[in-house]
Amino acid sequence: MIKVAINGYGTIGKRVADAVDAQDDMEVIGVTKTGPSFGCQLAVKKQYPIFCTSDDEERINAFSEQGYVCHGGISKLLEIADIVIDCSPGKMGKINLERYKKSGIKHIFQGGEKHDLTGLSYTSCANHESALNANGARVVSCNTTGLSRTLVPLYDACGDITVECTMIRRAADPGDSSKGPINAIKPVLKVPSHHGPDVMTVKPEIKINSLAVAVPTTLMHVHSIVVELPVNHNLSTESVIKLWKEQPRVIVMNGTENRIPTTAEVMELSRDIGRKWGDLHEIFVWEEAISLIDNKLYYFQAIHQESDVIPENIDCIRALMGTNSDWKDSVSITDAAISKYNGI
Ligand SMILES: NC(=O)c1ccc[n+]([C@@H]2O[C@H](COP(=O)([O-])OP(=O)(O)OC[C@H]3O[C@@H](n4cnc5c(N)ncnc54)[C@H](OP(=O)(O)O)[C@@H]3O)[C@@H](O)[C@H]2O)c1
Numbered sequence: 379m380i381k382v383a384i385n386g387y388g389t390i391g392k393r394v395a396d397a398v399d400a401q402d403d404m405e406v407i408g409v410t411k412t413g414p415s416f417g418c419q420l421a422v423k424k425q426y427p428i429f430c431t432s433d434d435e436e437r438i439n440a441f442s443e444q445g446y447v448c449h450g451g452i453s454k455l456l457e458i459a460d461i462v463i464d465c466s467p468g469k470m471g472k473i474n475l476e477r478y479k480k481s482g483i484k485h486i487f488q489g490g491e492k493h494d495l496t497g498l499s500y501t502s503c504a505n506h507e508s509a510l511n512a513n514g515a516r517v518v519s520c521n522t523t524g525l526s527r528t529l530v531p532l533y534d535a536c537g538d539i540t541v542e543c544t545m546i547r548r549a550a551d552p553g554d555s556s557k558g559p560i561n562a563i564k565p566v567l568k569v570p571s572h573h574g575p576d577v578m579t580v581k582p583e584i585k586i587n588s589l590a591v592a593v594p595t596t597l598m599h600v601h602s603i604v605v606e607l608p609v610n611h612n613l614s615t616e617s618v619i620k621l622w623k624e625q626p627r628v629i630v631m632n633g634t635e636n637r638i639p640t641t642a643e644v645m646e647l648s649r650d651i652g653r654k655w656g657d658l659h660e661i662f663v664w665e666e667a668i669s670l671i672d673n674k675l676y677y678f679q680a681i682h683q684e685s686d687v688i689p690e691n692i693d694c695i696r697a698l699m700g701t702n703s704d705w706k707d708s709v710s711i712t713d714a715a716i717s718k719y720n721g722i
Contacts, residue, residue: 380404380699383459383483385431385452385474387411387421389551390488391465393688395426396654398463400715401692403701408455413437414444422446429455431466456481461698463691464488471495478514484698486691489519489576499579501526502693503625506705509697517690521545521599522576524681525586527661529577529605531625532618532675533584536611541586543603545573551684552596559594566590598641598658598680605675615670622663626709627689629658632665641680648682653720657685659713689713 382398384391387409395406408427411418418441421428430438433451441448449455456462456477461484464474468490475495478485485496493499496514500506504526509515518526525543533539549564550557558564566589574588607613613621622630633639638647648658662680669676692712693705702708 380695380701381407381458381460382695383407383429383455383462384409384426384465385455385462386465386467387417387426387428388465388467389553389684390687391463392417392420393655393657393685394463394465394691395421395424396719397688397692397712397716398695399424399426400719401712402715403711404692404695407459408449410452410455411441414441414446418444418446452477453481456483459483461486461695463695464491475514484512485514486694486698487514487516489517489522489687491516493576493579499576500690500694500697501530501580502627502690502705502709503527503530504580506693506697506708507703509694510703511700512698515694515698517687517694518576518580519573520681520683520686521547521573521601522580523686523690524599524601524661524679525573525577525603526580527625527628527686528603528622528663528677528679529584529586530581531621532605532607533581535621536607536613538608539584540606541574541577541584541603542606543574543586543588543601545571545588545590546600546602547590547592548595548597548599548683549592550596554596559592561594563594564592566592595641597645598682600641601679601681603675603677603679607670607673607675609673611673613670613675615668618670618675619665619668622668626706626713627660627686628663629660630663630665630668634666638664644680645682655685657688657720658682659685659689659716659720661686689716692716 471491571590
C-alpha cells in the first residue's frame with residue numbers, strides 16, 4: 379500500500395484524496411489544513427487524519443479548540459508517508475519543496491507551480507515513462523492537461539503538428555469569491571499565454587502557442603484550437619473523431635443532437651450521471667465542430683478545471699513509485715477505481 383499525504387485540502391486536495399482513497403494500491407495517510415474551518419468536516423467524515431500545514435504548536439492546538447483532532451504538524455505527516463501530493467495554493471512550492479527534500483519524501487506539485495520547480499512536468503498520456511521512479515514532478519495545469527489529451531494522440535498519428543489555440547478561461551472556481559472579472563472580458567496581455575508553451579514541458583515535439591481570455595463564468599474553460607497537420611497527412615475528419623473516441627478521458631459528443639450546446643449542459647450531464655461534486659474528469663469535444671480542411675484541423679473542447687487533473691495525480695503517484703510502467707495500464711486502473719464512486 380502506498381501511503382499518500384495530501385498537503386493542502388482545498389479544491390484540488392479534497393478531490394485527490396478521494397481518488398487516492400478509491401484505489402486498491404494506495405491509502406490517504408493524512409491531509410493538511412492551515413487551521414480549523416468548515417473544510418475539516420469533510421476530512422472527519424471521510425476519516426482522513428487531519429494535520430496542520432505548519433509545525434507551530436499554537437496553530438496545531440487551535441484545531442482542538444474547535445473540536446477537531448489534529449494529529450500534528452506537517453513534519454510528522456511527512457515522516458509517515460511514502461509520497462506527498464502538494465495541493466497548496468500556487469507559488470508556495472519553493473518553500474514546501476525544501477521541506478520535502480529535508481524529509482527525503484517523493485513529491486508531486488500542481489499546475490500553479492512552474493516547470494522549473496521540479497524540472498519534470500507530467501501528464502499521463504504524454505510522458506508517464508519519463509517520470510518512472512523520479513523523486514518529484516509537477517502535474518501540469520487543467521488547461522495543459524486538456525490540450526495534451528487531444529494533441530498527443532494527433533501527434534502520435536501524424537508526426538509534426540503546429541498548434542494555435544485560444545484559452546477561454548473561467549474567471550474563478552464556483553467556490554471562490556475572491557476573483558473576477560464579473561462583468562468584463564479580460565484578455566491575458568502576456569502573449570503567448572503560458573498554456574500552449576506549457577504543453578511543450580510534457581511533449582516538446584508539439585509546436586504550440588496560445589492566447590488566453592478570462593470570461594465571467596465559473597463552470598469550465600473552453601479551448602478554440604487550430605492544428606496544422608503535415609501536408610501529406612492521411613487523416614480525415616472522421617478518422618480524427620474515431621481517434622479521439624478511442625482515447626481515455628476524452629468524450630466526443632454531438633452537442634446539437636444531444637442538446638449540449640454550451641458548458642452549462644456539459645456540467646449538467648456530469649451531475650446527471652452522478653459524478654461526485656458534478657466533476658468531469660474527461661475533456662469534452664463537440665463532435666460536429668471537428669473540421670479538417672486541407673491540412674488544418676479546427677475544434678472546440680471544454681475543460682472542467684477543478685477535476686481533469688485528479689486522475690493524472692493518481693497515475694503520477696504510480697509513476698514516481700515505479701509501480702506501473704505503462705501509462706494505459708495505470709489509467710485503466712485509476713479510472714475503474716474512480717468510476718465506483720462516480721456513478722458510472
Ligand atoms: N482550482 C483549480 O481549478 C485548479 C485546477 C488545476 C490545478 N490547480 C492548482 O492546484 C493547486 C491548488 O489549487 P486549489 O484550487 O486546490 O487551491 P485552494 O482551493 O485554495 O486550496 C489550497 C489548499 O492549500 C492549503 N494551504 C494554504 N497554505 C498552505 C501551505 N503553506 N502548505 C500547504 N497547504 C496550504 C489551504 O488550506 P486551508 O483550507 O486551511 O485554507 C487549502 O486547503 C494550485 O497549484 C492550483 O494552481 C487548481
